[in-house]
Amino acid sequence: MVDAATLPPQTPPSDSNKARLGGQMTNSAHKRGSAHTIVLGNEKGGSGKTTTAMHVIALLLHEGARVGSMDLDGRQRSLTRYVENRKAWADGAGVNLVMPDHVVLPRSDLDTVSEAQAAERAAFETAFARLSSENDFVVIDCPGTDSFLSRLGHAAADTLITPMNDSFVDFDLLGRVDPQTWKIKGPSVYSEMVWESRKRRVMADGGKIDWIVMRNRLSTLAAKNKRRVENVLDALADRIGFRLAPGFGERVIFREMFPSGLTLLDLRSQGVDTPLSMSHVAARAEVRGLLDELELPTDWRQAKSEAPVERAVGAY
Ligand SMILES: Nc1ncnc2c1ncn2[C@@H]1O[C@H](COP(=O)(O)OP(=O)(O)O)[C@@H](O)[C@H]1O
Ligand SMILES: [Mg+2]
Numbered sequence: 001m002v003d004a005a006t007l008p009p010q011t012p013p014s015d016s017n018k019a020r021l022g023g024q025m026t027n028s029a030h031k032r033g034s035a036h037t038i039v040l041g042n043e044k045g046g047s048g049k050t051t052t053a054m055h056v057i058a059l060l061l062h063e064g065a066r067v068g069s070m071d072l073d074g075r076q077r078s079l080t081r082y083v084e085n086r087k088a089w090a091d092g093a094g095v096n097l098v099m100p101d102h103v104v105l106p107r108s109d110l111d112t113v114s115e116a117q118a119a120e121r122a123a124f125e126t127a128f129a130r131l132s133s134e135n136d137f138v139v140i141d142c143p144g145t146d147s148f149l150s151r152l153g154h155a156a157a158d159t160l161i162t163p164m165n166d167s168f169v170d171f172d173l174l175g176r177v178d179p180q181t182w183k184i185k186g187p188s189v190y191s192e193m194v195w196e197s198r199k200r201r202v203m204a205d206g207g208k209i210d211w212i213v214m215r216n217r218l219s220t221l222a223a224k225n226k227r228r229v230e231n232v233l234d235a236l237a238d239r240i241g242f243r244l245a246p247g248f249g250e251r252v253i254f255r256e257m258f259p260s261g262l263t264l265l266d267l268r269s270q271g272v273d274t275p276l277s278m279s280h281v282a283a284r285a286e287v288r289g290l291l292d293e294l295e296l297p298t299d300w301r302q303a304k305s306e307a308p309v310e311r312a313v314g315a316y
Pocket of ligand 2 (some may be wrong): 051078079142143
């Protein structure tokens, strides 16, 4: 059993982590339009950020929303490659596939940290201001490491989705667990980074970040480890302020579609002649289940033709 009562609510970052997060708090704010911003983040590679980002993008596009997408992993560029593959596949097949308004931001290679951060901030703010005033949603895919660009992305979030593999290795970035008793000992580096981003957001415009943790690549087996992770996550959710979403199962189809740039949501589009297997149907239901859990605003449907409203969000 897990006992979260030993932790203070919303435990603040340790001093060492504050330093790691970039020192001085600033009250500056990014200018943006009325788009709702969804950020995919954690400090772990291979947990499903890019796969989830592309499926959320496709789902919203199929709903009729205008979607801007931003790839902050300028080194791996996985989301960018996904979008490029999608465009190439659609052009090759002569199919009119729904596409996001996509931007990739490379890391600055300027010599000093302050110069590099200033350049990255300027590039982020320019891209973000445009995407959020011209779209209903902006979906931001972050790298699996702590970086200045990733922090900028987190501070712009309305909704933050953190996919994690069903393992205590991934859980370790959210909270520390006693190996004997399975009790939670405290929050970890990534939770502290989110805590800091939330604080910046509140100071800048009073806005809140709705944080959703989703377990990815779940096995169908009711293993002991799976139940343990579930219990510990339940306990940690209240303590550090996230909601738990059901997540996606371990399915080969999530891996297969990258080269074509297609997602499970496209399989019924005109010109995409892929017969739906049971596994496809189940996986589509999981993606739709995630969207339901996100509780995203729906006012964009009515407000589509209205002029964008400028507002501020937290910034590093
Ligand atoms: N639910 C899933 N089932 C099977 N494979 C998955 C699933 N989600 C992601 N993958 C695969 O896991 C790898 C890492 O996913 P990715 O989305 O690139 O993670 P991240 O962006 O967090 O590094 C990729 O090969 C991807 O195809
Ligand atoms: Mg990725």
